[in-house]
Amino acid sequence: MTDDFEPKIVAFLCNWCTYTGADLAGTSRIQYPPNVRIIRLMCSGAVDSTYVLKPLLDGVDGVLIGGCHPGDCHYQSGNYKARRRVVALKEILKSAGFDEERVWLRWISASEGGRFAETVTEMTEALKKKGPNPMRREWAV
Amino acid sequence: MRTLIPVDDNDVLAAIRGFLKSLLETGAVDLLLVPVETQTGAVNPMLVADPDQLDAADPLAPVMGINAARAVSRVTIREPQDRDTRPRIGVVLRPCELRALIELVKLKQASLDDLVTIGLDCAGTYDVPDYAAKTQKRKTPKTKARLWRDLYDKLAADPAASNAALRDACQMCEKPHVEGADITLELFGADLSAGIPVTLPDEMAEKLGLRPAKKKGPRAGFVKKLVAQRKRVRDARFGEMRQRLEEEGIEGVFAACVRCHNCMTVCPICYCKTCLFQSALYDREPMQYANWARSKGASRLLADTMLFHLTRLNHMALSCVGCGMCTSGCPADLPVGLVFRAIGQQVQEAFDYSPGHDTEEPLPLVTFQEDEWMEVGTG
Numbered sequence: 001m002t003d004d005f006e007p008k009i010v011a012f013l014c015n016w017c018t019y020t021g022a023d024l025a026g027t028s029r030i031q032y033p034p035n036v037r038i039i040r041l042m043c044s045g046a047v048d049s050t051y052v053l054k055p056l057l058d059g060v061d062g063v064l065i066g067g068c069h070p071g072d073c074h075y076q077s078g079n080y081k082a083r084r085r086v087v088a089l090k091e092i093l094k095s096a097g098f099d100e101e102r103v104w105l106r107w108i109s110a111s112e113g114g115r116f117a118e119t120v121t122e123m124t125e126a127l128k129k130k131g132p133n134p135m136r137r138e139w140a141v
Numbered sequence: 142m143r144t145l146i147p148v149d150d151n152d153v154l155a156a157i158r159g160f161l162k163s164l165l166e167t168g169a170v171d172l173l174l175v176p177v178e179t180q181t182g183a184v185n186p187m188l189v190a191d192p193d194q195l196d197a198a199d200p201l202a203p204v205m206g207i208n209a210a211r212a213v214s215r216v217t218i219r220e221p222q223d224r225d226t227r228p229r230i231g232v233v234l235r236p237c238e239l240r241a242l243i244e245l246v247k248l249k250q251a252s253l254d255d256l257v258t259i260g261l262d263c264a265g266t267y268d269v270p271d272y273a274a275k276t277q278k279r280k281t282p283k284t285k286a287r288l289w290r291d292l293y294d295k296l297a298a299d300p301a302a303s304n305a306a307l308r309d310a311c312q313m314c315e316k317p318h319v320e321g322a323d324i325t326l327e328l329f330g331a332d333l334s335a336g337i338p339v340t341l342p343d344e345m346a347e348k349l350g351l352r353p354a355k356k357k358g359p360r361a362g363f364v365k366k367l368v369a370q371r372k373r374v375r376d377a378r379f380g381e382m383r384q385r386l387e388e389e390g391i392e393g394v395f396a397a398c399v400r401c402h403n404c405m406t407v408c409p410i411c412y413c414k415t416c417l418f419q420s421a422l423y424d425r426e427p428m429q430y431a432n433w434a435r436s437k438g439a440s441r442l443l444a445d446t447m448l449f450h451l452t453r454l455n456h457m458a459l460s461c462v463g464c465g466m467c468t469s470g471c472p473a474d475l476p477v478g479l480v481f482r483a484i485g486q487q488v489q490e491a492f493d494y495s496p497g498h499d500t501e502e503p504l505p506l507v508t509f510q511e512d513e514w515m516e517v518g519t520g
Contacts (some may be wrong), residue, residue, distance in 0.1 A: 002413070023479070049455035050417065050448065057448050070511060070518070079518075080509035084492075085455075087514050088506065091491050092454050095484040097390035109417045122520075139439040141392050141447040
């Protein structure tokens with residue numbers, strides 16, 4: 001892949017942990033790649049599969065779901081249910097002929113601004129290695 | 142209790158009608174949901190109150206226009222205040238319909254509270270047009286009844302024989318035998334000229350004046366052979382489809398999809414009153430389509446066809462019971478059911494979940510363990 005490929009990441013972040021963590025990364029002036037577009041949701045358990053599938057099929061290179069660490073969910077169990085949904089989604093993506101490694105689930109707390117920045121950096125690098133999502137050019141979807 | 146319902150003149154259908162009638166007449170049930178043949182020859186589930194109407198009941202007709210679990214859902218979700226007055230309904234179901242019903246109960250779209258489930262071992266079904274063509278040639282009730290009897294006898298003679306005329310789903314159905322019904326008509330492996338083996342609750346048998354049958358039949362052995370054969374067929378087809386999916390992707394396999402949403406409409410598991418794909422959620426301004434066309438070079442319309450299939454897979458594949466209504470309903474003749482089952486089986490295995498088996502087994506996506514899939518979420 002050419003070096004100037006910049007992956008696009010859509011991130012669904014939980015209001016209570018990861019979104020606040022991303023905010024902390026910003027207020028702490030921590031540098032991280034500008035490849036991520038953040039959508040705030042109230043809970044990682046509110047991420048329906050279709051939210052992840054729509055950007056992937058439209059050609060976005062990666063989707064990140066960020067939630068509270070296990071045991072820390074503001075709604076008790078939303079993140080545990082999110083994890084199961086992601087497991088099912090990845091299994092289905094793989095079976096249907098897609099690259100399931102373009103979907104990441106990560107637990108990042110409100111105090112982990114650094115961890116958020118690291119995660120985005122790591123994901124951006126991994127997606128650069130993968131190259132663009134083939135769906136970017138696939139019109140018959 | 143296991144009993145034997147007498148069969149006269151080898152007329153199995155008449156014996157089953159008689160049994161169903163006795164259920165209504167003795168008040169064992171107040172209503173019966175059962176496939177009934179209409180004057181035009183079509184067979185569809187009907188809710189029967191008058192025992193005389195059961196003269197046209199035909200639960201053996203090898204045709205499945207809808208998955209009747211959807212019909213059961215309509216008659217069982219009722220207001221709590223009806224509790225004292227609501228009727229007890231007997232529902233006559235094929236094994237795949239019973240499994241779909243169990244899933245609907247877990248999805249809170251049906252209730253077993255006032256139901257008596259009556260299951261029949263299934264010899265397979267034809268698609269509606271195929272059944273209509275076959276019955277057109279056979280005008281009398283006797284020759285029509287042969288349609289089921291031929292299927293049954295063929296299967297009885299050789300459980301390993303395959304029948305390419307049946308619906309795709311039936312050819313690879315590994316659960317054609319009833320499990321977990323209140324009343325089971327054990328047609329498999331039985332000598333039907335001697336009577337139909339039926340298991341039912343003791344108190345009901347008493348009400349109907351039925352006596353226990355003496356010996357156990359050869360059903361279990363027959364079912365074992367049949368299931369082994371069907372699993373072979375199923376696994377071969379799953380293998381072929383998985384290879385196609387790997388090579389062509391789901392967009393290749395579903396390239397001819399016309400996005401009519403029939404597969405979702407006929408699916409017993411897809412219960413949403415308004416599917417998000419029937420809502421305006423994915424409607425766009427005309428300029429958006431133009432932008433997509435520019436960015437990709439071309440853009441398929443109607444849009445979001447694969448999004449529909451992949452979302453539906455995520456929403457229902459774990460509960461897919463393999464009834465194959467989706468394939469039967471597809472105007473583009475796509476192997477929808479095979480794709481959903483081939484993928485669904487892998488997801489079901491990942492969660493160690495068997496859909497339609499037990500109402501006590503929670504749906505995988507509404508339950509969780511704290512210490513599972515720890516690697517997902519930490520990378």
